[in-house]
Amino acid sequence: MNTNNSQTILLAGATGYLGGYIAKALVEENIKAKFIARSPEKLDCFKSKTVKIIKSEVTKPETLKGVCNGVTTVISTVGITRQKEGLTYMDVDYQANLNLLNEAKKAGVKKFIYVSAINGNRYRHLKIFEAKEKFVDALKSSGLDFTVIRPNGFFSDMRDFLNMARKGKIYLFGNGEQKFNPIHGEDLAIVCLQAMQINNTEITVGGPDILTLNEIGEMALNALQKPIKIIHLPDWLRRLIIWTLRTFTSSKTYGPIEFFLTLMAEDNIAPRFGNNRLYHFFKDNAETISQ
Template sequence: MTKVLVAGATGYLGRYIAHELQSRGYRVTVVVRNSAKLTAFEKAHFEVIEAEVTNPDSLAGCCDGVDVVISTVGITRQKDDLTYMDVDYQANLNLLQQAQQGGVKKFIYVSALNGEKLKHLKIFQAKEAFVDELKASGLGYCVIRPNGFFSDMAEIFHMAEKGRVYLFGDGTLKGNPIHGEDLAEYCVNAITASDQELNVGGPQTLTQNEIASIAFEALGTTPQITHIPDWCRVAICKILTTFTSSKFYGPFEFFLTVMGREMVAPQYGNRTLKEYYQGLNDKTPESAS
């Protein structure tokens, strides 16, 4: 039976991947920083390694007997005074070195769409530096570059909850975000695929205006969308990168950049943004009362 190690298994995507692997009959080992974040089911069905991926000593031997590593390790929000290079690059490199020592056959790394084209952004400098290490490692590998997650699109839903969505430009730029469960299926499929680099997005390509309208539709309210001149987006990004540290501006630099370009990848999955937003609405205090 194939043994798969999942790094980042308590994160949004990593948790979906671990469960997808278990449902398909793989032996699953998870590397987590804090095992208290695991559910009783996960503790019962996964082999658990508690380690700090930024500390190579804590990972010693983690890949012994492992056939495939899937890493979703990366900073989504700055914390603990760590940089993108500390986590997206070095922590993944620590895992890669353990994979080499342990005789792992394949290393699957989840990056982000257009990373190879956006290396001027701090987050992608780190991610793509690791991709270069992975390609040179001698291991079988697959780099998966997904579009934005549905969970990222929750920000638009929360703006709609407050009565108005603000978009840069005219709102006609397109994207096809993907649900974590669909992406998890795709990542697990990559274990037996021969592809070395894959781009993937969700099943629907939508304009930013359409995404905002779907949020209002899920709430049952009239769409109220304000378009902010795109030069404001560029100016904000310039001010942040000039006057703040990369630890502060990194997430904003990424968000503001991708909001100003089309983000479309090959379509996969069947979960829709409308269903996701309806689920968020069902969880609001108003709908629960």
């Protein structure tokens, strides 16, 4: 990979799904880096001559003082799908990233790479995207060079299909012909490292296979050696569920559900990248799901 050896990368979110793959790629490429984490012991496997691991919490700006000193580029995968531990999307996806951005500006960091999600600007009305896009706005006006990565769903999110398949049936809204191409964390990590060379742009990216929800459901059932049973529910029921949850529950409950039910209702196709196939991911994860 063509990266500049004079760079020092600060990675936030290294204990997450995508962050772990970026951490691994930075180590393999011998790129000088700092990994910050609330529980640094989780990153012990990445310790090397080129990597420094620092205890820090992005939600607590006082713990970030000095972490960006000597850093040329920040990569942040910080974000939550489900709100927990009293933290909201605004606390994490917006404010925590803003804390990191402010520290980066103080230290003279040149570039900030942020991982959001596909079509975020179109979906600002969703609680998750409201926070993510508010940070994107702040990043674009920060004066730093930036790259916003917009993946079309992670393979890890597709485990929900395996969880359904374990019970013998896949439930989909509408006809199930909605298409999208989720991407494996390993492939997305390559995109994130390549983004170090690309300034002031947004990169929308997905995996190599454009699949319908029906095809993904069949894959999940096949991986668990279950008969193909896919139940199609009317789309009005999907809309009713979102409305009911928004009306009668807090964003802690409805946030992730409105996110998935909204994005799964229409095609979301991104430029294709990578070599990892969803079917192989399902086969690899079938054993852990079936236990």
